[in-house]
Amino acid sequence: MSGRSERTGTTARPPRPGKGERIADWADGRLGINTLAKSQMRKIFPDHWSFMFGEICLYSFIILILTGTYLTLFFDPSMSEVTYDGAYVPLKGIQMSRAYESTVDLSMEVRGGLLIRQIHHWAALVFVAGMLVHMMRVFFTGAFRKPRELNWLFGWTLLFLGIITGLTGYSLPDDMLSGTGIRFAQGAILATPVIGTYLSFFLFGGEFPGEDIIPRLYAIHILLLPGIMLGLVVVHLILVFYHKHTQFAGPGKTEKNVVGAPLLPVYVAKAGGFFFLVFGVLAIMGAVASINPVWQIGPYRPDLVSTGAQPDWYLGFSEGLIRVMPSWEINAWGHTLNLGVFIPFALFPIILLAIGVYPFIESWVKGDRREHHIADRPRNAPVRTGLGVAWLALFGVLMVGGGNDLWATHFHLSINAITWFVRVGFFVVPVLAFVVTHRICLGLQRRDHDKVLHGRETGTIKRLPHGEYVEIHERLPQAELYRLTAHEQPRPYEIGPVVDANGVTRKVRPSERLRARLARAMYGPGAQVPKATPEEYLAIQRGEGDHH
DSSP states (O other), X not given: OHHHHHHHTOOOOOOOOOHHHHHHHHHHHHHOHHHHHHHHTTOEEOOOGGGHHHHHHHHHHHHHHHHHHHHHTTOOOOOOEEEOOXXXXXXXXXXXXXXXXXXHHHHHTSTTHHHHHHHHHHHHHHHHHHHXXXXXXXXXXXXXXXXXXXXXXXHHHHHHHXXXXXXXXXXXXXXXXXXXXXXXXXXXXXXXXXXXXXHHHHHHTSSSSTTTHXXXXXXXXXXXHXXXXXXXXXXXXXXXXXXXXXXXXXXXXXXXXXXXXXXXXXXXXXXXXXXXXXXXXXXXXXXXXXXXOHHXXXXXXXXXXXXXXXXXXXXXXXXXXXXXXXXXXXXXXXXXXXXXXXXXXXXXXXXXXXXXXXXXXXXXXXXXXXXXXXXXXXXXXXXXXXXXXXXXXXXXXXXXXXXXXXXXXXXXXXXXXXXXXXXXXHHHHHHHHHHHHHHHHHHHHHHHHHHHHHOEEEEEEEEOTTSOEEEEEEOOOHHHHHHHHOSXXXXXXXXXXXXXXXXXXXXXXXXXXXXXXXXXHHHXXXXXXXXXXXXXXXXHHTTOSSOO
């Protein structure tokens, strides 16, 4: 054929493109995705082990959607009373709601139902834990700074909604444990001044427990909250893609570039493998670790309460606030304000809100309007790191309060002693955690300062001619020197002279004074150790200072 084409002067017909190529051409002609794919599929992402926390959140959320969709096919969110006559013999003949019966049937009679249900529950716990750890990683490294403040708020909202979604899902089976949790929530709602009774009647459709609470929680759990969270996740990922990941300081890494691996094929391959790894671990947990065995707990009855009732871990600190709060009340004008419930109920969102607004407070105190793409080492921001550890310490103290009965029975302690420990620890432990963390960060900064100037300890001891013994230090490579000295040390905001050269006193707003005090506390001489300068380093190398 080729010879014939050459003799006749005609050209051979080009080979017919493959089916995949034809589909791609068709889509590109209508959507213009070719240019977008060329520019974005090779986008570079930095690589660090701490970034996996965010991926665990995403993959757990996907698993929650998949398993939750399966569970909705068999769960009946009805509070109509039925008499159990299913496969689980100990419950036969017992009155229960249809919601509880369908949960038991799902666990006992649906093929794979118990496995999917337990994977769903474990994925919910891991999802919230992953979000908390991911936010702590972002907080401690300063990855919330401009231009990522909005993304921080999206992540904070996802954490808050994840807690509420977990509460609604935990309440659906209508067993004794979840019913006790609903009763707890109803008591907190009733403690709201003026409107508490109206809110309770609106939510429960009348007196507790009513007939509407499970169907309403079901609609909120499978439609409203997941829909909002899915939208927030999509926006969150778009902003991560647009702003790019932060990266830790190192040679070649600046605020203007990204050093890492391309999205395709490296990052996508790693992400896909990690997704199946997370799915596999959750499947193993669902298969071998029993969680929420509702058939053993029994159906909910308003006149009974389960012993050792504990919410899922992420609500433990709210339980702790309620349990250790004194039973204070205010009676006035024929009304009772139950401070023993209202104050903890109000503190629950306030404690979460504190970490949500922190990026904006730090930006105001620092007065920094620049974009930041290089992550901080936690030791180089001692005040921020101390505040984060103090917040986590408070969380831990309240978790102890939330399980004070189990601590007392398992460790043979006085429940009154535990309660007073939590009451005192609520105020003392966060302060101690802040002070200890702050001192540790400053100590690590001093160690970095000495390593830069004197090098790394080798363990080799040398005797000098005059009899002194010293340890030989090895010079650090240039890459390590850069990593230890690349961080910024901002100067604290100052009000400046109040009286000018003409003797005129200018008015200083209270907000300016507050900003100056906070700036001194966060960035003043006592909050950071001056990093080694090139002049100090060269002087040591020339033998002009104390060195080994």
